[in-house]
Amino acid sequence: MDIGIDQIGFYTPNKFVDMVDLANARNQDPNKFLIGIGQDRMAVADKTQDAVAMGINATAEYLDQVDLEQLGLLIFATESGIDQSKSASLFVKEALNLPANIRTFEIKEACFALTAALQVARDYVRAHPHHSAMIIGSDIARYGLNTAGEVTQGAGAISMLIKESPAIIALEDGHASYSENINDFWRPNGSPVAMVDGHYSRDVYLDFFKETFKEYLAQTKLTVSDFAGICYHLPYTKMGFKAHRIAIQGQDEETAKRLSDNFQLSAKYSRQVGNIYTASLYMSILSLLENGDLEAGDRIGFFSYGSGAMAEFFSGKVVDGYQRRLRPGLHKRMLQERTRLGVGQYEDIFTEGLENLPENVEFESDANHGTWFLAGQEGYVRK
Numbered sequence: 001m002d003i004g005i006d007q008i009g010f011y012t013p014n015k016f017v018d019m020v021d022l023a024n025a026r027n028q029d030p031n032k033f034l035i036g037i038g039q040d041r042m043a044v045a046d047k048t049q050d051a052v053a054m055g056i057n058a059t060a061e062y063l064d065q066v067d068l069e070q071l072g073l074l075i076f077a078t079e080s081g082i083d084q085s086k087s088a089s090l091f092v093k094e095a096l097n098l099p100a101n102i103r104t105f106e107i108k109e110a111c112f113a114l115t116a117a118l119q120v121a122r123d124y125v126r127a128h129p130h131h132s133a134m135i136i137g138s139d140i141a142r143y144g145l146n147t148a149g150e151v152t153q154g155a156g157a158i159s160m161l162i163k164e165s166p167a168i169i170a171l172e173d174g175h176a177s178y179s180e181n182i183n184d185f186w187r188p189n190g191s192p193v194a195m196v197d198g199h200y201s202r203d204v205y206l207d208f209f210k211e212t213f214k215e216y217l218a219q220t221k222l223t224v225s226d227f228a229g230i231c232y233h234l235p236y237t238k239m240g241f242k243a244h245r246i247a248i249q250g251q252d253e254e255t256a257k258r259l260s261d262n263f264q265l266s267a268k269y270s271r272q273v274g275n276i277y278t279a280s281l282y283m284s285i286l287s288l289l290e291n292g293d294l295e296a297g298d299r300i301g302f303f304s305y306g307s308g309a310m311a312e313f314f315s316g317k318v319v320d321g322y323q324r325r326l327r328p329g330l331h332k333r334m335l336q337e338r339t340r341l342g343v344g345q346y347e348d349i350f351t352e353g354l355e356n357l358p359e360n361v362e363f364e365s366d367a368n369h370g371t372w373f374l375a376g377q378e379g380y381v382r383k
């Protein structure tokens, strides 16, 4: 039975900072950000677009096409949680009127968490054929103003429906996992920004890529030339490009060109949005599907990495007619119609976002009509 991705919804907030503006404000050569890091813009979430609101918006995009009677599982993956106890998924469930009898919870392991959700969802569908699972990854990447990590911030969400006979990607059997307890990136309780050992995190990402990719090829007996493309977790696009360079080492010209072209297409959305932690790998898959020219049966490799650290390599095949399930026009418009913030405006929004919300507060939103947003809270209860 084929199981995989049947729907993909994407949301990113309506504001961004241009990397040339940020470089100028930080006295850096813009080419360091544009070429050295590989980012053009970074999405900025104001306080009305928290992880929950963005997750609802990504899911609302395809909800009218879901058979709710079949839905049995809803998992919310995030490292931008809004509550230490209650799952973010419950707010999504209520907002979107999802059935009361589904199993639902939040899941965490840094950026790996949406892959964890995907694998749990796949096992769930395998055990419960005819049922489907909804999985959401939603995050705001925050390192701090004037930090080395600042240029790798971002905000957004991906929501996917996982079911049998999927319309977009059929997952293949097998996966190569690798984990170690290390301190490359972490966010202790009470800290609104991530702590990171940036250069070390870069090295570990590449070590984990080599380990899982080699193991996956050995396990499946596939060769690099069997892949039409490989999508990577993209904390910033240059990071994925470094792994891509390792993947194509020693390959024939045709394979190297195909994988290189498809890498660039997979990085298009990420260049405009920045790191969205849990959802970054899945935004790169969406970017390749919506900007590329894949054929039915093409095999795509997926490298998922979550600091701390846990990595997995797995693969899937593109399903015939997948284009009909995608909404590239909607996503391109969403990216194009954003407001360009001055660096000062971004700094104000960023600083506001670090504060805990007071017991009672009300917000207005400047998002488009029909967009879900956090309207405030009353007695610490979200509205």
Ligand code: HMG
Binding pocket: 029, 031, 032, 033, 035, 036, 037, 079, 109, 110, 111, 112, 148, 149, 150, 151, 152, 184, 185, 196, 197, 198, 199, 201, 202, 205, 233, 234, 235, 236, 238, 239, 275, 277, 278, 305, 306, 307
């Ligand atoms: P940095 O120290 O400011 O940058 O921090 P750098 O000095 O390493 O330079 C970056 C690149 O720009 C270098 O290229 C320079 O040569 C180049 P590279 O050697 O890497 O190929 N460069 C230039 N290029 C063109 N023109 C110029 C120029 N100047 C320099 N004029 C760093 C960079 C990524 C470390 C920092 O931004 C950071 O700490 N970011 C956050 C951590 C991160 O994203 N790590 C990635 C791996 S960990 C991960 O993916 C997990 C994560 O998503 C979290 C999770 O799992 O939840 C982060």
